Amino acid sequence: MRNQALGWVLAGCILGVQAAEPLPLSVQVALRQAQLPPTALGVVVQALDETKPRLAWQADLPLNPASLTKLVTSMAALDTLGPTWQWQTPVWLTDDGGLAIQGSGDPRLGVERLWMGLKRLGITELRGPLRLDRSAFTPGSAEPGDFDNEPWRVGNALPEALLLNTKAVAYTVRVEGLQARITADPPLDRPAVVPTTPGACGDWRGALKLQWAAGQRPRFTGSYPAACGEQTWALADPDPATYPARLLALMLREAGIAWRSEATVDAPAPTTTPTLLWPGPTLGEALRDMNKASSNLMAQQVLLSSARAAGVPTPSPDTAAVWLQAWLDAHVGTEPAAHVVNGSGLARETRISPAQLATLLHWGWVQPWMPELLASLPVAGLDGTLSRQPGRFGAAVGRAHLKTGSLRDVVALAGIVDAPSGKRWVLVAIVNHAQAQAGRGVLDALLRWVAQDAPEAKTGR
Template sequence: MRLLRTVLASSFAALAALAAPGAAAQQPQPQAFPPEVDAALARARVPRESVTMLVADAEGTRPPRLAWRTQVPVNPASIMKLVTTYAALDTLGPAFSWSTPVYVDGTVSNGVLNGNLYIKGQGDPKLVLERAWLLLRRVQGLGITTVSGDIVLDRSAFESTTENDPAAFDGEPLRPYNASPEALLVNFKSVAMSFTPERGGQQARVNYEPPLASVSMQPTVPLVPGECGDWRAALRPDFADPNRIRFNGGLPAACGEKSWSVAYADPRTYGLRAMGGLWAEMGGRVGGQMRDGRVPPGLRPAFEFASPPLTEVVRDINKFSNNVMAQQLFLTLGLVQKNRGTFEASRAALGQWWRDRVGTGEAPPVFDNGSGLSRDERISAAALGRMLQLAWRSPVMPELVASLPASGVDGTLRKRALRSGGAAHLKTGSLRDVSGVAGYVHGASGRRYVLVAIANGENAGAARAAFDALVDWASQDN
């Protein structure tokens, strides 16, 4: 215990910048390691040396209540989305939106565009199915039902991102969270399938959204006996061929209606197939082909399709930990700040923002793609705590806090209510060998606290109960 107190004292000294100058001069000791947190770590067999913890006044006017290994850079997993989203709110503003311009190159008569139609992506993270439909509906509102030439998708705003291997991170290329960003990101490059048993029948109908041009999609699967269990495996899916989706098994009848979203097998052609399928389903025709290309110089847009505001996008990113949306936002920062849609430009933009706004008192973060879906990103609890205190005092604090999952209410914290009955808004993070939470805790006294708790190591996932205990402890301050 004597050694532990010595380490805690040294951690607090390094965190003096988090407290007001007057408070730092007094150098009071942080509270001892909360016994309930210590016990939870012991039960989970997670050593103290695998975790970093900080509980500090959100205003930065008092010394930290707890500071443990706060100077150690760790992999934050999806907690890194806090940095990306706050930086975006701070630099772009809550009302920022993305524009997707549409160009008509030719004359329109009797419903026919005698030429090409161009759609230029500029990073919109939320061009989901219904919004892609609305964009094409606006094209038809121009009096166009047939394009005699080509429909061309311009994805040049982000450089080389479509060549990323979706299996590179964890060998799971069909997981939607592994979708790579691109300037014209349609529906997260995923296919949503619903399986609906026919009443009194022997099969279930399969509905696919969106329809994909030139892809054969099996319309039904047989119903089979047995418990529901691992119904996805029972379907024996075959997604390997980009030109067809089929199932070699059946849906257990006990399951009832089910839904399943998967990443498309050929992400490079997904946008072309999705937009082509939607256009055909809406009654549109193309005389030429759907293809990639660039808008001719000097051509002016017929209209520009606006995204939802940044506040809505940030809420989706943080509440549901959407990786590809976070990467779209990260790349947008590079595009806006450095006029280049590359990860390198975005890392430079975030690094400059961090130095200008957060300062150099703590070791700066190591940025990779801004989503936390990375083995290279690093940040210390002290640095993240400083940023969260800055965010608490900023004009965009309401937008940032409202974007975070609320304990026991929604997002990734929907099933993690505080035993104390308190409240917290926290971003979660989880990878193999990484687990954590960070954000704001609302104390019973009325005070607000910044909390950071991250575990790195073989048994990191087991630390969740200890972090929940820490949040409970932080909320009980009266």
């Protein structure tokens, strides 16, 4: 009975909003063209200098925001750490002639920075073991393929304190006559060769017939369309537990440092002053990487690092999500109940209302770090996940800083729109529906309408 009563209350609120504030005609047309019901959409549009929304459509309905969750993660991190907070990775040359590295969650510790960091040690030989300390974070119980059964996708890699090169290998395919050579970067696998085929490029990844299984090296058993030229395919390494040690052994050789000992993973780092600190990105820099490309792995690294700095001891993905939930409740309230299960939005269970996200954006606008948040978001028609087809956005091209969200049954858009008149608007729009992917034109219509200073809506027939 309680759930039924709640449903009646929500339905009454929705009907009231619909009757009082009809959707703009262009949005109604876009919904009809997409064959989506108006009840699939939740929207808030409000000028930053006005106290009431220009449009609030199902504004209090808890919806799955997909990657709009990264806005919550971004603001919680900026509020906790500040934009200039910087990751630091401590490194020791140990008394037994070895090397110890203590992970701090740095999300950008890639091949080039590893090589430079090792060269800075100024040595040509290591006689002792390689000790890798990953104790800053506690591993979770999830597996890389839990969400979509595609564990080979780089975005599905799990966060960890010593995240090296995002645990990924990029495979480049080059045509060499009647065959195609496949090489790995970093070169953790031997080159492979497959035959080429004539005809159009088409689905070259499918043609390669990737054989990927946990704990085994990837294999390509198919062919490659010669018309595709050179292509690169980034894959998650199938043995992430050993990836840091294998990569560091390779990087030591490439840095000209002889090493013939063994690697010990999860060994505690020394308690003495580090020999070096490898500087990582600032939070502001990491957020640009995270939001422009909508990186799920980086979002989790940012969340875990923020929770640790906020006092959560050796956070796990679960305890970090609990911290993020508490932060969210403190800033938007608990009615209706918002629910976050991770920092990335790669979840079916996350719920937040358009009004709550709009509240966060209004609050964030007056914070000293708001310029860094805006700089991290894709710009309509210019970069990141909004770089394609600038004609979609009308007057909003170059004037809207917006986070995108997309899952099988979700498309979403939220951020700040700077209209040509000089007026600034908060826009939050979320579509939840089995055919949500057809609703991108609905979001585009809303954005174009807001960029025209959200003229008074007219009811369509």
